[in-house]
Amino acid sequence: MKAILLAATILLSLAGQNPSQDKQAATDDQGVQSLQSTPPAQQPTPTTQGQQPPTPAQDSQGPNLVIEEVIFEGNNVFSSAELSRQLRRVSADVFLRAFGRRNVFTRERFQEDAARLMRYMTDRGYLNASVGEPKIRFINIADAARIEGDVPVRLIIPITEGPLHRLGKLTVRDGSVLTPEQARSQFPIKEGEVINSSLLEAALVRLRDLYGRLGYLQFAPEVEFKPTLPVNNEVVTNITITLNEGRRFTLGRLEFVGNYRTVDLYLRRMVPLDEGEYFDYGRLQDAIERFNRTGLFDPIKPSDVIINYDMAQGTANVELHLTERDVQRIDFSGGGGSIGGVNAGVDYSNISLTGRLDSFAAQMRFGNLEQLASAQYTNTLLTARPVTISLSGFYQRFKFVEVGSDRRPLYIQTSAGMNIGATIPLARGRNSLAAATRGSLFYALNFTNLRDLRAGQSPGVSSVERDNFRLAGLTPVLTHDKLDRSFDPMSGVRLTSGVETNGRALGGNINTVRPWIDFRQFIPLNEGLRRGERNTFGYRLRAGHITSYGRPFDARTLSVIDGVPISTRYFLGGDMEVRGFPINSIAPLARVDRLLAVGDTPPVLLSSGVQPIGGDTELIANAEYRAPLTRRLSGAAFFDIGAVFNTGGLKEQQFISPVQTTPPVSNTFLITRVRPLGDIGDRLPNYRISLGVELRVMVPIVHIPLRFIFAYNPNAQISPPPATLLAPEKRFAFRIGFGRTL
Numbered sequence: 115m116k117a118i119l120l121a122a123t124i125l126l127s128l129a130g131q132n133p134s135q136d137k138q139a140a141t142d143d144q145g146v147q148s149l150q151s152t153p154p155a156q157q158p159t160p161t162t163q164g165q166q167p168p169t170p171a172q173d174s175q176g177p178n179l180v181i182e183e184v185i186f187e188g189n190n191v192f193s194s195a196e197l198s199r200q201l202r203r204v205s206a207d208v209f210l211r212a213f214g215r216r217n218v219f220t221r222e223r224f225q226e227d228a229a230r231l232m233r234y235m236t237d238r239g240y241l242n243a244s245v246g247e248p249k250i251r252f253i254n255i256a257d258a259a260r261i262e263g264d265v266p267v268r269l270i271i272p273i274t275e276g277p278l279h280r281l282g283k284l285t286v287r288d289g290s291v292l293t294p295e296q297a298r299s300q301f302p303i304k305e306g307e308v309i310n311s312s313l314l315e316a317a318l319v320r321l322r323d324l325y326g327r328l329g330y331l332q333f334a335p336e337v338e339f340k341p342t343l344p345v346n347n348e349v350v351t352n353i354t355i356t357l358n359e360g361r362r363f364t365l366g367r368l369e370f371v372g373n374y375r376t377v378d379l380y381l382r383r384m385v386p387l388d389e390g391e392y393f394d395y396g397r398l399q400d401a402i403e404r405f406n407r408t409g410l411f412d413p414i415k416p417s418d419v420i421i422n423y424d425m426a427q428g429t430a431n432v433e434l435h436l437t438e439r440d441v442q443r444i445d446f447s448g449g450g451g452s453i454g455g456v457n458a459g460v461d462y463s464n465i466s467l468t469g470r471l472d473s474f475a476a477q478m479r480f481g482n483l484e485q486l487a488s489a490q491y492t493n494t495l496l497t498a499r500p501v502t503i504s505l506s507g508f509y510q511r512f513k514f515v516e517v518g519s520d521r522r523p524l525y526i527q528t529s530a531g532m533n534i535g536a537t538i539p540l541a542r543g544r545n546s547l548a549a550a551t552r553g554s555l556f557y558a559l560n561f562t563n564l565r566d567l568r569a570g571q572s573p574g575v576s577s578v579e580r581d582n583f584r585l586a587g588l589t590p591v592l593t594h595d596k597l598d599r600s601f602d603p604m605s606g607v608r609l610t611s612g613v614e615t616n617g618r619a620l621g622g623n624i625n626t627v628r629p630w631i632d633f634r635q636f637i638p639l640n641e642g643l644r645r646g647e648r649n650t651f652g653y654r655l656r657a658g659h660i661t662s663y664g665r666p667f668d669a670r671t672l673s674v675i676d677g678v679p680i681s682t683r684y685f686l687g688g689d690m691e692v693r694g695f696p697i698n699s700i701a702p703l704a705r706v707d708r709l710l711a712v713g714d715t716p717p718v719l720l721s722s723g724v725q726p727i728g729g730d731t732e733l734i735a736n737a738e739y740r741a742p743l744t745r746r747l748s749g750a751a752f753f754d755i756g757a758v759f760n761t762g763g764l765k766e767q768q769f770i771s772p773v774q775t776t777p778p779v780s781n782t783f784l785i786t787r788v789r790p791l792g793d794i795g796d797r798l799p800n801y802r803i804s805l806g807v808e809l810r811v812m813v814p815i816v817h818i819p820l821r822f823i824f825a826y827n828p829n830a831q832i833s834p835p836p837a838t839l840l841a842p843e844k845r846f847a848f849r850i851g852f853g854r855t856l
Contacts (some may be wrong), residue, residue: 178262179250181206182263184564187270200753204217232369239279245271252265257631281354284305285353285354327395330361330362331363365392365393385545397433408471419435457483475489483512484513525679529563532559535554552688563580581667584624599856625665627661691736693845704724706788710783712781728758733801735756753805759800826845827845
């Protein structure tokens, strides 16, 4: 709204009008301005050539005027082709006909595209440009008598370009807060350059924000344009900006309306502005962003913020209208498809148990590869700086399998543990609750048992010892979250980074350190096929590394590599990482030989094979272009690439474990040797690429985000070297799942 008013100020000034004068005068002088400022009842009806047509299809009456061709009249500088590319709502583009019939003419749609045409021309210096009344021409004269159905028409749009405006002098005056030089520096345009209306508008917005942060809430600059006579269709325009700064306000009362469940005190701790302070409007905007990030309320619109001014006292009272959401949610997840693995799950969350920003969440997963149960509780303490305490616990059983149709199991990991942590906002002041930047410290204690199934399947071996890990560690985490919403965000960034350190000194029996970072950004693009929704481009970059330190763990089976448990090494694949490959299917490989030693006799080779052992480093990049199609249906084009590797290469390692044999023989040991693949391994890429499209459906009532994934894997190993004994990967993959990758 602020930008529209500033644009209107610029256009009205060009016409020699004062913004406070009657808007109808601007309507008469500025053709397209009527599309923005004239009430709908005063809008002129499009003229026609030939017989008078029935009422255009802007309600349910009359035929649908289907645009077959768009013709521009009066344009000399701008070609018809480049003007046609600006049309979104009344274009003759055949592609639009399949989605929402957006090539059907209505007055409202034309107004939106007329504004785009105006913006396009004024941004290129043609500040007097205008869009005239549209004219409609029937392609078939006989259609003039029709009162229903589809009627093909040509849409004729008159264009007036006017002269090109170059800047003469730009003067800023009547400012006491900023010097003329400081105010002039906000306008990045030099004398003689073409005047870009969007750059002027952006500069005025920066000034308004600057004054708003200083408490000048009624700052209202006036813009005056004085063009010279045109020469060769160019004019030199002097611009004078008068800074009407107004009065400086302090914050009077801050009141919340509509928070029936959420305690008022917790809301006030989210507003970095105290009553009696100078009213920094930027801080109020920061508070609105914090409210939106909590997920407790519907997104706050400008109309929800009511400011009442007390001119006598110099105070501004704020009334913030909130609409609380249902704080309880049940989500379903899971999937299956051509790349293997079937799972289903249910998540329950309550983000405000008592209205004091305390929450509870629980998860359950069931599948042929994974079973999981977890729960988490968080509570916020209103200390001098708010602190959020979290406590969680989990149980997980996961099966690592080979890629291929037989899906032979390799390991079974069984884990259980707990986690306790504290999070504080890194913004200044007491009122920093829900700030975008937060610091956390977590302590975790996990018990993990890893069973090497291939060792137990060796001929003659009936029982093998298992290695048990106790991981105890501290993890400091930094989070910066400016996403506009948690599910399908349209704008903003989120950065999370941490260093997980496990050690014997913290209560464990193994020493590892794992730094990691995850960055994602979402950028709103042009308006999509569904009105009011914008297409979005999003991407994620993730990297992690894990290594051991100090005294190594005394492993007896193939449960650790280079001192790091296989269960904590990196494996990639699945819907959340590289969509076209099965979960945990992307990992470095090694040759594994198993030998049986009885007494002092030489070891006998029982088996030799190739199996994944995970990597110590991961790199992931995901990108997707998301487009809403209908109310519940959206599409996405995606590109995923993930790499897992060992930074220092793989060294040969050996594990010796006492075993029981059939028939029983004393002093018997199973020797497991792990060694690199050599030249064969160099022929296998350590990364995988997947690209394709998704169709996403929000299932009504239960609100399940169902997704249909169609993936193409350009570097899938469909014919791996025979010596690796690997099953071929799939070039094309289809999967049905839930949730989101980004």
